Amino acid sequence: MSTPCKEALSIRSNAHSASTQIAVGVRKIALAASFSTVMSLIMMSSAAAEWDVRGNVTGEFTLFPHTPIHSANQASNFSLSTEMEFYSEVGNAGSLTITPFARIDRHDSERTHVDFREFLYTHVGDTWEARVGLGKVFFGVAESLNLVDIINQTDAVENLSTDQKLGQPMVNLLLIRDWGSIDLYLLPGFRERTFAGVNGRPRLPVPIDADSARYESGDGNDHIDLAARVSTVAGDWDLAAHVFHGTARDPELQFDPTLGALVPFYAQTTQIGLDAQATLESWLLKTELVHRQGDTFDNHTALVTGFEYSFYDIQGSGADIGIVAEYLMDDRGEDGPALLQNDALIGLRFALNDSNSTDALLGVIHDFDGKGSILSLEANRRFGSSVKGTLSYTGWSVSEADSALIAFDREDNVRLELGYFF
């Protein structure tokens, strides 16, 4: 694409986003209002009930050392977020968990958002559990990417590690058997992935118009998805298998010339997968495998496999060092949509195991097709009894101009987070 064309696109997209921003703003205010109404209703109606509350307020400061592709993007950013969990028992066997989350971002209106991570009623029977509401569920064993983690949508504006999730509407039935357990999920209502806005960083060179998302299913985001998972522990092995039918959580970003933006397209998919971990003394061997079929993409298989090895209490110091190595494969190959299709993660984890819980992580994801690599560093420690600090760095090293990574070439960043926990 030639440069003038790109600029024309970005002008168009800015004009577009100016008009939608008002609508988005109104929607956000409405959300915030309904959110606070619901919260106050809960607090009032349950004055008698006992609420167990925990949460945090976290400030985040980010520096981007490279000049941005778009002059509108800033060299630094400040953001404030809070997550609170309210838990109360309901009767003898029930409980209600409400976990609101909110973020305000200095520059990115897309990152300024609220969500209920959970608004979930749980009922516990003798050999079963039932959950209804907005919930959060984790599947998987790997460190680099959790291919099998398909229930919740990624709240991708939060960070690039894909571990922050949006609350998913669900009806879940867990059946507990002697040999393990069976989870059945009915998932009404789809959550669209969040993306950084035009004023946010890191962002892709071309804007993403998340509000114009398209769906393969005529039901759009009202498609009812189904999932089931069986899991068991067999000695040193933790094993699980799942099946999913419905709207794929990971959209394909399609360029729309009229909008001058990338538009997320959500395909229908049927997925089966496995995850397994063997815990053999200091070795953890991990594998996640999925096979996906759909009408709008090539049927494919993807894999994450590797190990974690730990040296404990080194020289009697109490400190640990762990080594993580994982290989990531997607058989659609270099030209497919998966960024990590023939890549490896090598990671080192240091834990001092001191009273401040000081630890550090170093990770490199390297592409074997020569496209480039991603370096991440992270250090954590506690200050006093309630404050936790995290200093992190993410850098992209791009070796080919046509690499998908080129989008992030100028988005290297250093981030400091200070969280107050209660």
Next chain:
Amino acid sequence: MMFNNAKYQSTPRAFCLAALCLSTTIVCTTALADQAAKDRGLEIAIAVQAQDDGFGDSESAMTMTLINRAGKESVRRMRSRILEVPGDGDKSMSIFDEPADVKGTASLTYSHANEADEQWLFLPALKRVKRISSKNKSGPFMGSEFAFEDISSQEVDKYDYTYLGDETVDGIAVHKIEAVPTYKHSGYTRLINYIDTERLVPIKVEYFDRKNAALKTLSISDYEKHMDKYWRAGKMEMQNQQTGKRTVLTWSDYAFQTGLSEKDFNSNSLKRLR
């Protein structure tokens, strides 16, 4: 807190030893004396454990205060549940209340006398249950002077014992017993247990590091009897002689036979633990 009695058929072993030693009277006497000390040590260890048999299940709350050389304190709070498993090690679950950044983090342990423990960790922010390695015996528990092996389920099979005689500690008559860890990856060459002769509970433990140098001393006090049978300590203080740091554990809110069963100790219940 059961143990495998079959492992303690020590009489035939002593008999064989005696037969082998018939020719050299001096060696024989020493060996027999050694064996007698081992038998006596084991006998006391078994008696200590045996009086705890049948507790079924229990719950308790713990406050851990870390004190560094300068006297600066940091506090952790957690609650635990234990299920007695006849014929094997206990099952236990713990949840952190403090420090706040780890609030809700919970662990599940299936301890075993002779094989590796099985352990899972629940990380509430990600709703993730992780199976973790239980190899780390000697590392510090939450930055304290207690190692994982100090706070894990104490099974008779985990040590070889030698009775060293009777003494008095703080005016209390005690049996002095040396215990040598038999499990892998221990940070100790040996422990010296001081067992109250009357109540059959430890009131002091001395730990010796991998170089057999004095490392730590644990003082256990404020015992209370629950359900007319089960002694539980109210306070444990671990002093590290090598670093000058210490950790004080206080226990409270003990409850016994609260109706817990196997189904309360799996990864599903771990996720729900409050």
